[in-house]
Amino acid sequence: MAKNYYDDLGISRQASAEDIKKAYRKLARKYHPDVSKEANAEAMMQAINVAYDTLGDAEKKKQYDFELDHPQAAYGFNGGGSDTHSGFGQGFDQGYQQGAHQGNAQGGFQGGDFSGFEDLFGRFGQGFGGGQYQQYSNGSRQQSFRGEDQHASIEVDLEIAFQGATQNITLQIPTYNAYGEPEVQRKTLQVKIPKGMKEGQQIRLSKQGQAGINGGEAGDLYIQIHYKQDDKLRVEGADIYYNIDISPWEAALGQEIEVNTPNGKVKVGIPKNTVYGKQLRLKDKGIPAKVPGHLYLILNIVYPKAETEQQVHAYEDLAKAFSHFNPRSH
Template structure:
């Protein structure tokens, strides 16, 4: 009786053993468009799609691919005969030695093509059910710009997103989503919110991917944000700067605080208000950046005031 030799996974996908991760992914997408049961007219589409999924599941995973390559190079150490316990144990030992002898850099950075952030068509985690591989949908990413006050008080925001995805034919398309998201107080600039199951749909009944929303607070003429720290530009008068007077500063959260300026304060000087920045864990600081503004002299009295000022500081030379 002739034993049927299993088809080589590389042959199934139509790639060579030297194929790159990107080439393997492209080959899978091409075959998925051809044999996906929902769109294919081939009589054996379901069986072929299952075959393609199994091949891709092996070759897209660094560890599985390495073990599979070892088995191809060492056919005498096959696991196929379950009764040969001694042979199987020896195979495991031989493969472990084979892996240990490889340079680790050969596989560094070889992440699951469709796993973690920015996964692709076919998803990252997969499961098998009734002979068909289930693939987790692609995780998606979006960015939203918020008013700085939201960082202090939190808010519920409703917004629309255009999510890149693939249709049943494997063709790229854009899906529009309208979401209502609760934004908690204390989110730092650049921090992400994870929405479970709001990413790309899974394949063959696999779970949906997740949606990661990155929060940003755009700079204005008054404020800019760096992580949890907030920088506020504050205009002050020459006499407030010289005399070190008290000023009232409006905070991004709508409240205000009284600040005592140091005497002879300078333009560009920063004053730190501890824990008055974004209330994250730990809280950021609020930095006041001072800017001395000279008033315009419009009356004779104001001109005389500048003249008196010049006479009082006749030795001062700003250049």
């Protein structure tokens, strides 16, 4: 057996799967050609990829350990330092070399298993291109990765749902630098919010996400829209629920009232003998989406305080007029 993959990663055979992954990431940050200043960075990167391709896979590792313990059962190794094996190493190493020679003609690597790179950059999300690699015309072996798609959310006034707006927003976006170290990127963008955006919908800003690696294109930035809400106002999709206060006589007599809605003032007829919590639906008066939402007015009956002698007498007269009414009889 030409090489020991455990030695290549600097770990013992007792290392756990997590230890193997950590060792690989540490070495990959050290020898990755994009950031390494080591003279043998490319060769070392290839070696640790070959090692991790085997040890990072439970089935391959099991077979490899067996052959370490039973060298007489091993076969297919050339013993000359190419570190290939007919069972698992050969496909990776020959595929890598074949891709390097065919890249100019084919426009990309052929057959190589780059699961090690995918594991290293997996923490950045799928935005790095899902492990796709590019061969440059100068013949050197390099990989380009698409930047990660990133996500943020902003809170805006509900009136924007009816009018639309263009706003400058400043975001602090967690990201990683070329060395794999976490950092916060501060970004100010001009965002056009079209009218009709539902609660929770997203706006995609093309190529405003994580920067690509080695010439790869940047990812996209997705901004989720949330509307400012409180005890009186709630938004669900394109529907708006709005709590409004009415007087006892408006509820009892049934009167027309004027309501300040997020889309301006509207006149609403209160049904006679309205009870607390009744909902009035104003069809298509919610967010003007492709399928318009509705505006639901939730009626809250508010009783005024009796602060003057006249007001006290008014309540006394009310009590006499409704002497038969007992709200606790139900």
